[in-house]
Amino acid sequence: MSDQETAGPDGPEKANAGGSRKIAILQSSPENGPGSNDSGLFWLGGFKSDMEGSKAVAMADFALKNHRQATRFDYSGHGSSGGKFADGHISLWLKEALEVFDLTDGEQIIIGSSMGGWLALLLNNILQKRSRPRVKALILIAPAVDMTKDLMAEKFSPEQLAELEEKGFVELPSDYDEPYMITRKLIEDGKRHLLFGKPIETRCPVYILQGARDEAVPPDHAIKLLSHIMLDPVSLTMVPDGDHSLSRPKDIELLEKTIRLASGN
Secondary structure (H helix, E strand, C coil), X not given: CEEEEEECCCCHHHHECCECXXXXXXXXXXXXXXXXXXXXXXXXXXXXXXXXXXXXXXXXXXXXXXXXXXXXXXXXXXXXXXXXXXXXXXXXXXXXXXXXXXXXXCCEEEEEECHHHHHHHHHHHHHXXXXXXXXXXXXXXXXXXXXXXXXXXXXXXXXXXXXXXXXXXXXXXCCCCCCEEEEHHHHHHHHHHCCCCCCCCCCCCEEXXXXXXXXXXXXXXXXXXXXXCCXXXXXXXXXXXXXXXXXXXXXXXXXXXXXXHHHCC
């Protein structure tokens, strides 16, 4: 397994107000050559998560055991990558995802968790415009599609909206040591990438995994996404006792089973 660092897709100056921005990447390839067996696995993490999370590591371990290429990385402002979290927004993280995807070989199964599920759909939209998209399937875990609108702005109290307007950011409680800083830039930029309100065409199979006890991305949000994918094969697996993380051993087993299903095994 190799650990790579690449400059951001916009170049150092544009990426971080004149400073450099490095993206940390972990990529493994089968011994007999990239893409020589089954489709590679491409991981897109969630908001303020990193590539050392349990599901991302489990995906990489599965790939290693099954002689597949696996690629994971940290968005700028996340994990081991450079940049400030508060400077991030959907457009920037999507560009980074595209650049890292271009480092892969052969067909890929894109696996997106939470915010990564939204980015997976957006990345797929870009890739499907190419003559060779290289997307075998999408696996979306508690996909937070249009989260800056549906799961953030529309749920803010009048006081939080006023704070966002006055300060340019609002802080929300999180399961991490520090609260989430939601910036006005993040909310405004998110409007450029909204998917709901029109059919979502993926041109590849879609597998949605959702915890029924998920409070961060409620089950009805996954059902809303399901109702928008009308032109392509899509399945929704609801885990009755699952929360947002879906990282218990049996959840990891479900993810691995879904990867095999998406691969046609």
